[in-house]
Amino acid sequence: MARYFIAGTDTEIGKTTIAAGxxxxxxxxxxxxxxxxxVASGCERTAEGLRNExxxxxxxxxxxQLPYAAVNxxxxxxxxxxxxxxxxxxxALTVQALAQPMREVLAHQAGFALIEGAGGWRVPLAGGEYLSGLAVALELPVILVVGVRLGCINHALLTAEAIAADGLVLAGWVANVxxxxxxxxxxxxxxxxxxxxAPCLGRVPRLPAATPDQVAAYLDLSKLERHCRLTALAERRAPR
Structure with missing residues (x-):
């Protein structure tokens, strides 16, 4: 089973677009x-309740297919x-409160599962915690979506440093222009x-209508699989 946490270098840089792809x-x-x-803010009221795009x-x-409340x-x-x-x-929005429903999602053992964060890496939660703590609690390798624009190099490198400092593997990154x-x-x-x-999984240009199938055409999952396999091998060989 392949399971990852999707993080971004900032808000509004296309995390969901890339995740869907x-x-x-x-x-x-x-x-x-x-x-x-x-967790999602900016939800709309519907007859079924709050829904996030x-x-x-x-x-x-x-x-x-799970019930909406299970995935959000x-x-x-x-x-x-x-x-x-x-x-x-x-x-009270805490890591523990978020982790339990996400463990239940991952327990369905999908062949490929993604947990998408909100905003950038250090999004605050209650009690001095951060949303990045959810990825730590679930021990998920991270896919970083880099919103390519002025300043993205600094944002990407600082985020990668924070991911490593939290003890997580940066499994790959996507350049979303x-x-x-x-x-x-x-x-x-x-x-x-x-x-x-970490390997670049793809470079996604600015698309008029970034549908999942169009985005997928620019992504290479084989690099992701190879990187995680090599990382796991290195960890097994590392002295304890």
Whole structure:
């Protein structure tokens, strides 16, 4: 089973777009798939309750269909930082509270499962915790979505350092070109490839309609599988 935590270098850089593309690519490769968004703000009120566009997109690319509340257990209406939305709703948003429903999601043993974070790596939760602590609690390797625009190198490298400092594996990264007019685009991508110590799973251009099948065409899951296999082998060989 392949299971990963999807993180981003910032908010609004296409984490869900890339996650949906990865799920589509995995399904095309013959895997059962399952995506989850443990906490989401900016939800809309519907007849069925609060619904989040990102969580619905992940559900749409999941071959194992779970109830909405299972894949997005914490949904808040205001489009603000999740910890602030939770405070306003009187909810204690902690790593422990998020971890249990996500363990239940992973227990379905999909061949390829993704847990998507919110915002960047250090999104606050209650009690001085961070959403990154969920990835630590679940011991998930991380796929980093780099929103390619001015400043992305600094954001990507600092995020990679934080992931490593938290004791997690950066399994791969995706260059999502959110600003097609980024100056020195090729040079920026070359610098990221040189300095991020994980394989680039793909470079996704700015697409008029970034549907999961279109995004999947730019992604290479074989690099992800190979990197995780080599990492696991290195860990087994490391002296204790």
């Amino acid at each position: 990865l799920l589509h690519a995995a399904a095309r490769a013959g895997f059962t798939t399952l995506g989850a968004k443990p 990102d969580a619905l997109a992940l559900l749409g690319q999941s071959s194992l 257990p914490y949904a808040f209406e205001p489009a603000i930082a999740p910890h602030l939305a939770a405070q306003e709703a009187g909810v 959110v600003d097609a007019q980024t100056s020195r685009l090729e040079e920026n991508l070359a610098t990221l490839s040189e300095r991020l110590l």
